[in-house]
Amino acid sequence: MKKARTSKATFSAPAPSRGAATAVTHTARPVVSERARSLNFGNKWDYAPAPESHDYLPIAPRHDLFIDGEFVPPSTGDYFSSINPATEVKLTDIARAGEQDVDLAVRAARRAFTEVWGPMPGRERGKYLYRIARIIQERSRELAILETMDGGKPIKETRDIDLPLVAAHFFYHAGWADKLTYAFPGRDPKPLGVVGQIIPWNFPLLMAAWKIAPALACGNTVVIKPSKSTSLTLLRLAEILQEAGLPRGVVNVLTGTGDTGTALVKHPDVDKIAFTGSTEIGKQLAQLTAGTKKRITLELGGKAANIVFADAALDQAIEGVIAGIYFNQGHVCCAGSRLLVQESVYAQVVQRLRDRIQTLRVGNPLDKNTDVGAINNSAQLEKIRELVDCGVAEGATVVQTQCSLPAKGYWFPPTFLTGVTASHRVAREEIFGPVLAVMTFRTPEEAIERANNTPYGLSAGVWTEKGSKIFKLVNQLRAGVVWANTFNKFDPTSPFGGYKESGFGREGGLHGLHAYLRC
Amino acid sequence: MAAAIKARVVPERMVSSVQPGGAAGFRAPNPVSVDQVMAEERAAAFTRRSIKSGAKLAGLRMVVSMMDLTTLEGKDTPGKVAYLCRKALQPADEGYGVPHCAAVCVYPNMVRYARRFLGDNDQVKVASVATGFPSGQYPLRTRLEEVRRAQGDGADEIDMVIDRPAFLLGDHARVFDEIAAIKAVCGPAHLKVILETGELVTYDNVRLASRIAMDAGADFIKTSTGKIQPAATLPVTLVMLEAIREFFFETGIRVGMKPAGGIRNSKQALAYLVMVKETLGDDWLTPDLFRFGASTLLNDVLMQIARLTDGRYQGSDYFSLP
Numbered sequence A: 001m002k003k004a005r006t007s008k009a010t011f012s013a014p015a016p017s018r019g020a021a022t023a024v025t026h027t028a029r030p031v032v033s034e035r036a037r038s039l040n041f042g043n044k045w046d047y048a049p050a051p052e053s054h055d056y057l058p059i060a061p062r063h064d065l066f067i068d069g070e071f072v073p074p075s076t077g078d079y080f081s082s083i084n085p086a087t088e089v090k091l092t093d094i095a096r097a098g099e100q101d102v103d104l105a106v107r108a109a110r111r112a113f114t115e116v117w118g119p120m121p122g123r124e125r126g127k128y129l130y131r132i133a134r135i136i137q138e139r140s141r142e143l144a145i146l147e148t149m150d151g152g153k154p155i156k157e158t159r160d161i162d163l164p165l166v167a168a169h170f171f172y173h174a175g176w177a178d179k180l181t182y183a184f185p186g187r188d189p190k191p192l193g194v195v196g197q198i199i200p201w202n203f204p205l206l207m208a209a210w211k212i213a214p215a216l217a218c219g220n221t222v223v224i225k226p227s228k229s230t231s232l233t234l235l236r237l238a239e240i241l242q243e244a245g246l247p248r249g250v251v252n253v254l255t256g257t258g259d260t261g262t263a264l265v266k267h268p269d270v271d272k273i274a275f276t277g278s279t280e281i282g283k284q285l286a287q288l289t290a291g292t293k294k295r296i297t298l299e300l301g302g303k304a305a306n307i308v309f310a311d312a313a314l315d316q317a318i319e320g321v322i323a324g325i326y327f328n329q330g331h332v333c334c335a336g337s338r339l340l341v342q343e344s345v346y347a348q349v350v351q352r353l354r355d356r357i358q359t360l361r362v363g364n365p366l367d368k369n370t371d372v373g374a375i376n377n378s379a380q381l382e383k384i385r386e387l388v389d390c391g392v393a394e395g396a397t398v399v400q401t402q403c404s405l406p407a408k409g410y411w412f413p414p415t416f417l418t419g420v421t422a423s424h425r426v427a428r429e430e431i432f433g434p435v436l437a438v439m440t441f442r443t444p445e446e447a448i449e450r451a452n453n454t455p456y457g458l459s460a461g462v463w464t465e466k467g468s469k470i471f472k473l474v475n476q477l478r479a480g481v482v483w484a485n486t487f488n489k490f491d492p493t494s495p496f497g498g499y500k501e502s503g504f505g506r507e508g509g510l511h512g513l514h515a516y517l518r519c
Numbered sequence B: 001m002a003a004a005i006k007a008r009v010v011p012e013r014m015v016s017s018v019q020p021g022g023a024a025g026f027r028a029p030n031p032v033s034v035d036q037v038m039a040e041e042r043a044a045a046f047t048r049r050s051i052k053s054g055a056k057l058a059g060l061r062m063v064v065s066m067m068d069l070t071t072l073e074g075k076d077t078p079g080k081v082a083y084l085c086r087k088a089l090q091p092a093d094e095g096y097g098v099p100h101c102a103a104v105c106v107y108p109n110m111v112r113y114a115r116r117f118l119g120d121n122d123q124v125k126v127a128s129v130a131t132g133f134p135s136g137q138y139p140l141r142t143r144l145e146e147v148r149r150a151q152g153d154g155a156d157e158i159d160m161v162i163d164r165p166a167f168l169l170g171d172h173a174r175v176f177d178e179i180a181a182i183k184a185v186c187g188p189a190h191l192k193v194i195l196e197t198g199e200l201v202t203y204d205n206v207r208l209a210s211r212i213a214m215d216a217g218a219d220f221i222k223t224s225t226g227k228i229q230p231a232a233t234l235p236v237t238l239v240m241l242e243a244i245r246e247f248f249f250e251t252g253i254r255v256g257m258k259p260a261g262g263i264r265n266s267k268q269a270l271a272y273l274v275m276v277k278e279t280l281g282d283d284w285l286t287p288d289l290f291r292f293g294a295s296t297l298l299n300d301v302l303m304q305i306a307r308l309t310d311g312r313y314q315g316s317d318y319f320s321l322p
Helices: A002-006 A099-117 A122-138 A140-151 A155-176 A204-217 A232-243 A258-266 A279-289 A314-330 A343-358 A378-393 A444-452 A467-476 A509-514 B002-009 B036-046 B053-065 B078-089 B108-118 B140-152 B164-168 B172-185 B203-215 B234-251 B266-279 B297-310
Strands: A065-067 A070-072 A079-084 A089-095 A194-198 A221-225 A251-253 A272-276 A295-299 A305-308 A338-342 A397-400 A415-418 A435-441 A459-463 A481-484 B067-070 B103-106 B125-130 B157-161 B190-194 B220-222 B256-258 B292-294
Touching (some): A065 A099, A099 A194, A122 A140, A122 A204, A122 A232, A140 A155, A140 A232, A194 A204, A204 A232, A279 A295, A305 A314, A314 A435, A338 A343, A338 A444, A343 A397, A378 A397, A378 A435, A435 A444, A444 A467, A467 A481, B036 B234, B053 B266, B067 B297, B078 B103, B125 B140, B140 B172, B157 B172, B164 B172, B172 B190, B234 B256, B292 B297
Parallel strands (some): A272 A295, B067 B292, B103 B125, B190 B220
Antiparallel strands (some): A065 A070, A079 A089, A397 A415
């Protein structure tokens, strides 16, 4: 700095200006040849690993069932191992509940319903739910890390999406507990009784919240069974219920296999079944409950169309397409797995998708910069591979993120398939993985027809800057949720559920409450 | 009255066929819509990247090398410009391995002093704001004269402002013609076109103005003068980067980007780098194609670099003022 201040040059009298420039033509900007016009997503500046630490979170070597407010060993004496799908390292042993355990749990739930929870005034039930919501918020980091280790989801998503939504569902339903008569004016809403709930592995804790919070708010008691591959966070939630002082038996957690779920559905003293999972299992459960007094709601598979019109804000539409299919490795029942692009912008959209998937970071789910984590289980990975291979065999072209995948664990890179028609298997069957089928259409009428041409009807997306077109499509798309210029947005106030083979019944909002009430 | 308005709005229009600078005549660009909600959501996602250790150090050094160290005050003097130039040449002690800044950015009357101080080597460029900065509400003739003089005084880069009244009146041809005319008198100097996004307000406007500026010959497009709030934001910069991407694919020309104003700390600056890396890729991670217009940012970056190097924070008095 000293040097600068004493510089003679600076303080000497200014020289006369060089004056107006002579007519110099400006330097032309260099032009890249058409063939070389591509973006280069290399590692000129690579991000260092940023793993979330988890050493301070002990995971018990063995997990028992949660029945009547206590952790108890299973009557079967059986345990199965739960692994981290990103490393294939065993995390813990999980109890397998048998029919006897199911019976114990349902009895505990019935007792809690008739003696404590059913008669309890709504505002008291609400207090418990608020308390649970607050403890979830306090322990959200722990739960997010566990969810990531158990299910392979990126920590960015469990931390920023799953856990905030879990807490939000408890907060939202806590508010309804003492206002049910206002929710359904002129009627006299009553709880159903004991509710059996079966949830999937794609959003383990969030699905538990979707199920437990409205059931409890409405005065029901619960027996809930998580998927075999993701039991950990629900068992941690059971600890939170204990911590919140929830009366014994109000919520019971039965870990186990498909047989455990079947036993729960068959149990004669269950008043309602709420299931989220595959269409195949959903149909079986519908058959099992047919002819009984049991109510049932099903939230099943999907093959959502994401419709991009030429007049959409394309750069933002691409983001929505990416979020729609690669969120949670595509393990999302409402994933936008069929991309319908108006033919006039097809080339542009494909080029942008190609560039965009190169910037997706695939790898260690605990790394805070990971966008796409591990496939949840080996069976699912096999299914994804089989369907993509089938797509190729049927003539589709595969475009994938060029990246190295970890040696251990279950991985599938973000993928999209072009050259797909409506008759390809990849365009009809739910892949439930990070795989997008790209197709085209010409007119709005064709878009509607093609979007509806599926046995499913859970969700759809519309991308256009024209509001009138949005309203027209929303009214004609047979899907439970239609997102306009956004995708995969969830909120406890908004009902969610399907048409056709995507199930029936709604979860969330007033409609969701209604499914847990007699009124 | 109508005649009077006409006379005010469309005075002495430049002929927009072929400009002396070689830019083709104005053709209205296809309007490209921007969805505000999704653009802001995407921009926010870049701030959630976790930049640690080696990547952070490398990123912060890159930030310094991309900085247009700026002083734009009515009270600027040759003395103040000298402080600025010296700081740009050597921002920190040599031991920290910090590169020099990309440029100093000054008012036209200060160009000659900056040039004199920096000498003829072109390590640190001299950038001059011009064209009636910051409002641009001056006759074209004098704006052109300013550019000629700044360039003649030794400016390597000209940061012009667009004619916002013309843009908001929908007279896009006029905006184009003026940029092309200014480009024509820039000579060898690079032209940065300031859109003043805080006055254009909508992302649709920003996207359109970006395209007009690039069509008219801009080497860089720049968000703001720093005199209007909001200045640079992540979403507005994203919209401009997307316009640059579209222009590159259509023409093969790589246009640079300069967010200016409001970027005050290292964390913000790194989020911008993340956005460039993930939107335009490695080719744009260079001072030739990305700049930060800032003054207070530099010392915050240097403090972070010192902490990463020494393992502890130092007080602000250990870092010289520009």
